[in-house]
Amino acid sequence: MKNRQRITWFAAAAAAVTVLAGCGSGTDSGSASAASGGTKLAVVATTPEVADFVRNIGGSDVAVTQIIKPNVDPHEFEPTPADIQAIGSAKVVVKSGVGLEAWLDRTVEAAGFQGAVVDSSQGVKLREGGHEEGEGEEHAEEHDPHIWHNPQNAKIMVTNIEKGLATADPAKADTFAKNLGTYSAELDRLDADNEAAYAKLPVADRKLVTNHDAFGYYVDRYKLQFVGSVIPSLDTSAELSAQQLSDLVAKIKATGTKAIFTESSLPPKSAEAIAQQAGVKVIGGDDALFGDSLGAPGTPEGTYLGAERHNTQVIVSALGG
Incomplete structure (x- = not known):
């Protein structure tokens, strides 16, 4: 029934595009529509x-329309x-990939x-249930789509994007390549800074509980222990059963986990309830992690680099305190 409703919705939405085309989309000057001429x-x-x-x-040579806005759950998104x-x-559509x-x-x-359509995930080594698998999207529904939480994966993603932009606009290829080199160096710096931050945190304190299972690549990269998640899934559609809730509370207590981290794009109530039962602190509000999203435009966390630095600072501070 849900698939049938979506098909009907897409048919109606496609028809509505004709109306929008006649009266203008109302997008800002940075949109693809505005840039097409x-x-x-x-x-x-x-x-x-x-x-x-x-x-x-792309820098000043591209006009970007971002479909999913900050703090919108991409797993439940409908265009x-x-x-x-x-x-x-x-002229170009860029996606994160891996079925997201x-x-x-x-x-x-x-x-x-x-x-x-540029699939930025191509060539990224994918993980499933904490174990790395093969490349590509042949079995995307079985793999963790949150690939960007490892900066080394982000380097692969931006390389794919650079190739896509250069193919679409060969005259700007040299500029795109230069921008790629500059940004890749920033990703390496982020990765090194994250490693240095966790090197100061005792191994016994590197235990993570989050809203949903969005940080697998991050956990693997920085050698954390993933204790569990409030939503026991890679996406956000699942719910904890009563038994799973009890098991998570027990595991938090048994492992000595210090905190539960909420995420900016998900409601914190369930995490707060579990934290209360487990007797640990809940990290939320301005300190909520960016799992599926970035912060507001114009803020440091509104960029990938800023959001990832925020995540590391919050986690290390909470677990080391």
């Missing part, structure tokens, strides 16, 4: 993370008619998009 390359990016990557690699129109007006954007193929078809 100019000299900038019109790019649609699905998530806040890949949109930030595109802005860093609007305006999103479909933006995709139809773009389950809605994208249908949207691209509804938009009549004729450009290139």
Whole structure:
């Protein structure tokens, strides 16, 4: 029934694009629609993370429309008619990949998009249930899509984006390559800073409980222990059973875990209730982690680098205190 409703919705949304095209989309001057008649390359990016990557690699030579806004859950996202129109007006669409954007193929078809879709996940070594698997998206639904939480994966993602932009606009290829070199160095610096921060945290304190299982690549990279999550899933649609809730509380107590970390794009109530039962602190509010999203535009956390630095600072401070 849910799939049938989505198909009906897409048909209605596609029809609505015709109306929007007649009256204007209302997007800002940085949108793909606004750029389609100019000299900038019109790019649609699905998530806040890949949109930030595109802005860093494309610089002033691209106009980016970001589909999913900050603090919106990408697992439950449904595009609007305006999103479909933006995709139809773009030259390039960039996605995070690994099945995160389950809605994208249908949207691209509804938009009549004729450009290139860049899958930024290509070449990233994927993980499933804490174990690394093969490359690519053949079994995307079985793999963890939160690949960007390892800065070395982010380097692969921006390399894929640079190739896609250069193919679409060869005249700017040298500029894109230069921007890639600069940004890749910043990703290496982020990675080194994260490693240095965790080197100061005793191994026994490196225990993580989050809203949902979004930090697997981060946990693997910095050798943390993932104790569990309030939502026992890689996406956000699952719920803890009474038994799972009791088991998580017991595991938190048994392992000596110090805190539960909420996430900016998810409600904190369940995490707060579990933290109370387990007798540990809950980290939320301004200190909530950025699991699926970035912060507000114009803030340090509104960039990938700033959000990841925030996550590390909050986790190390809470677990080391």
